Amino acid sequence: VADRSxxxxxxxxxxxxxxxxxxxxxxxxxxxxxxxxxxxxxxxxREPDVSTLQYARRIHEAADxxxxxxxxxxxxxxIGRQDLxxxxxxxxxxxxxxxxxxxxxxxxxxxxxxxxxxxxxxxxPVLLKLALTNLLSNAVKFTRERERxxxxxRPVESDGQMGLAVEDNGVGFKMAYAGKLFGLFQxxxxxxxxxxxxxxxxxxxxxxxxxxxxxxxxxxxxxxATFYLTLGTRVPEKRATEEVARSPQGRAEQENLRSDARAx
Amino acid sequence: MxxxxxxxxxxxxxxxxxxxxxxxxEIELTVGPLRELDPGSRIEVARDGEEALDYxxxxxxFRHRTxxxxxxxxxxDLKLPRVDxxxxxRAIRANTRTSMxxxxxxxxxxxPRELAQAYQLGxxxxxxxxxxxxxxxxxxxxxxxxxxxxxxxxxxxxPVA
Numbered sequence: 560v561a562d563r564s565x566x567x568x569x570x571x572x573x574x575x576x577x578x579x580x581x582x583x584x585x586x587x588x589x590x591x592x593x594x595x596x597x598x599x600x601x602x603x604x605r606e607p608d609v610s611t612l613q614y615a616r617r618i619h620e621a622a623d624x625x626x627x628x629x630x631x632x633x634x635x636x637x638i639g640r641q642d643l644x645x646x647x648x649x650x651x652x653x654x655x656x657x658x659x660x661x662x663x664x665x666x667x668x669x670x671x672x673x674x675x676x677x678x679x680x681x682x683x684p685v686l687l688k689l690a691l692t693n694l695l696s697n698a699v700k701f702t703r704e705r706e707r708x709x710x711x712x713r714p715v716e717s718d719g720q721m722g723l724a725v726e727d728n729g730v731g732f733k734m735a736y737a738g739k740l741f742g743l744f745q746x747x748x749x750x751x752x753x754x755x756x757x758x759x760x761x762x763x764x765x766x767x768x769x770x771x772x773x774x775x776x777x778x779x780x781x782x783x784a785t786f787y788l789t790l791g792t793r794v795p796e797k798r799a800t801e802e803v804a805r806s807p808q809g810r811a812e813q814e815n816l817r818s819d820a821r822a823x
Numbered sequence: 824m825x826x827x828x829x830x831x832x833x834x835x836x837x838x839x840x841x842x843x844x845x846x847x848x849e850i851e852l853t854v855g856p857l858r859e860l861d862p863g864s865r866i867e868v869a870r871d872g873e874e875a876l877d878y879x880x881x882x883x884x885f886r887h888r889t890x891x892x893x894x895x896x897x898x899x900d901l902k903l904p905r906v907d908x909x910x911x912x913r914a915i916r917a918n919t920r921t922s923m924x925x926x927x928x929x930x931x932x933x934x935p936r937e938l939a940q941a942y943q944l945g946x947x948x949x950x951x952x953x954x955x956x957x958x959x960x961x962x963x964x965x966x967x968x969x970x971x972x973x974x975x976x977x978x979x980x981x982p983v984a
Binding site: 589597 | 852
């Protein structure tokens, strides 16, 4: 069994490497598409020809979109290739820091951030920050239509691992689509509803798995979503029992965990 | 606007920039912003590693350039046909005429191994080439402003040879 999982890991690493280099090779033709369609647009603005300008814009938009897909491919495959550098990370200050960085996008909005006391986990700080940034910016994005958005970040424990949950009162989604949630470039919303490539949660899942943890979600359309993330850090023996007793939702969550992201 | 063919500028004058790049579309997109920054700057282009070295060392088709000082900046793409970018860099550093010439390596990847090799071989700087036009333009113009404006060029090699 050990041999086989080592082989699987080797093949996966090889695939990530191929994906990474192919993505890089795609950047040169994209740069040229973007560059020349831009020049064409500039030319046409000087000598107006409406349909030519529109075609140039479409080429430019398509190339721009492909560029961001390629950027995401590079980021996703980098997660797989990268070595894990675990060290103790205090989740509280990290979450604070990310919320601060999201301010520029939340300036015009009313968001009630509810930050509970969070544990210290053993994780790769760079990857962890990437995962949490994705979860928090999703919460910000999908609560956009709420006059008053509530985003609550609380500790969770599952399968003996510590982690956190990000709970929002945003648009949510049908649990029937939950399996698609973590697939690369899978989206549950139209591009004109919510922008995005569908790479964020795929990254979060890779980061969780790389740490020996999991990510999963619960949601209801129009009532919000909760994303759970664990990172392979065991709950200290003594505290584990206390927590179970203290958390009335514990059981319900456990049930839901079964329909989690592993399927995708 | 297209890049001039190598050697069309007065042979005695060193160019400000030697761009080593094989892809004609990339050449056009790279030269454009640099020209915009300074329309008067002399920019020469070598289309592969061999041509770059012939040009810099005044060999082959560029024999008339023997004795011309090196350009103030060499912009080097790493992926080149025939002699690749790292080989070009090695040869530039090994030749007394060009050993001090500022070389900025343009990459499209941030591959740590490639970066380490480039720095070990004496690259002065490595820059990832942005994909989007605005970023590409500002990156290239920053390079131009820094290396042709702020940076002090190395003194000419001592006239021993």
